[in-house]
Amino acid sequence: MGTISAATVVVGTYILLTCVLVGPSVTILDVGQGDAILIRQGPHAILVDCGLEGSLSSALARNHVYHLDAVVITHLHDDHYGGVDDLVGLIGADAVYVGEGASGNLPDDLEGSVRDLTGVAPGEISDGDVLCLGSYSLRCVWPHGPTDGSENEDSLCFVLSYNGGGRSLEMLLTGDAEQEQLGEYQNNVGDIDVLKVGHHGSRVSISLDQALFLSPEFAVASAGEGNSYGHPTPECIETLESAGATFLCTIEHGDVRVEPSPDDAPPRVVCQR
Numbered sequence: 001m002g003t004i005s006a007a008t009v010v011v012g013t014y015i016l017l018t019c020v021l022v023g024p025s026v027t028i029l030d031v032g033q034g035d036a037i038l039i040r041q042g043p044h045a046i047l048v049d050c051g052l053e054g055s056l057s058s059a060l061a062r063n064h065v066y067h068l069d070a071v072v073i074t075h076l077h078d079d080h081y082g083g084v085d086d087l088v089g090l091i092g093a094d095a096v097y098v099g100e101g102a103s104g105n106l107p108d109d110l111e112g113s114v115r116d117l118t119g120v121a122p123g124e125i126s127d128g129d130v131l132c133l134g135s136y137s138l139r140c141v142w143p144h145g146p147t148d149g150s151e152n153e154d155s156l157c158f159v160l161s162y163n164g165g166g167r168s169l170e171m172l173l174t175g176d177a178e179q180e181q182l183g184e185y186q187n188n189v190g191d192i193d194v195l196k197v198g199h200h201g202s203r204v205s206i207s208l209d210q211a212l213f214l215s216p217e218f219a220v221a222s223a224g225e226g227n228s229y230g231h232p233t234p235e236c237i238e239t240l241e242s243a244g245a246t247f248l249c250t251i252e253h254g255d256v257r258v259e260p261s262p263d264d265a266p267p268r269v270v271c272q273r
Helices: 006-020 056-062 108-118 179-188 208-214 234-242
Strands: 025-028 037-041 044-048 070-072 096-099 123-125 130-133 136-142 157-164 167-173 194-196 218-221 246-249 256-259 268-271
Touching: 037 136, 044 130, 044 136, 096 108, 136 179, 157 179, 167 256, 179 208, 208 234, 218 256, 234 246, 246 268
Parallel strands: 044 070, 070 096, 096 123, 167 194, 194 218, 218 246
Antiparallel strands: 025 037, 025 256, 037 044, 130 136, 136 157, 157 167, 256 268
16 A cells, blocks of 8 residues: 655645635735736636736736636736736636627737637627626626727626625726726626726726715725836825725735625735735
8 A cells, every 4th residue: 555745745735725725815916017806715716807928927826826717808908918828838727708799809819828728719708797606706797788898998897796604795896997987887886895996096997976886995906016107096096095995006015815704894805015
């Protein structure tokens, strides 16, 4: 009879603790001037956007991610899809999704990376569609119809909900959509716990009335240090803080992890730094 080495036990325990037994969380990854949002429960994960090429592999490694159930690309700007190429040969993914109408407009490099990663063309997500992951649901609320995915306003926007084990979370993911688009779908959202700030915290990402309506306890922007756009802008920060939100950005805090909390309690937020 063979024996199991101590090293095998250590490795197995490490994998069990870092993959299989991972609690539910949503992490806004620090990928510089781009977006990448990791949704996890146990061994399962969905990645919404992938940052720029070359920025994603280290972010997933430090979060011990070895497989993705799905990758969602909100729109066809390279700071949201460039990292798909980083996944090829590194991490398996079962499916890639883009917005309704966008699959016919994929840049050649993205189309090749998607086929290398999954072996098939991407699927499409429409307003009202729901992706499920354990006790999470990811409900698409924008755009209200097909687009070619080429503009910020074409960004897929989602209400991310968690409800399980006496814990809950309501979060709005906005891609690069801004206040004009938010005005079109906000009545289909309601009160949230956390806002992933649109367009890296641009000046017109959200209005004060919208921030008060959504009433997030935390607002998180993803941006790169020293970026030429000035993201996140002072106007955006002031708007969200005036509405009572605690504002965080990956520039200062690195990865920002949000965990569902007991009902009626604020979500637990853990920053990398």
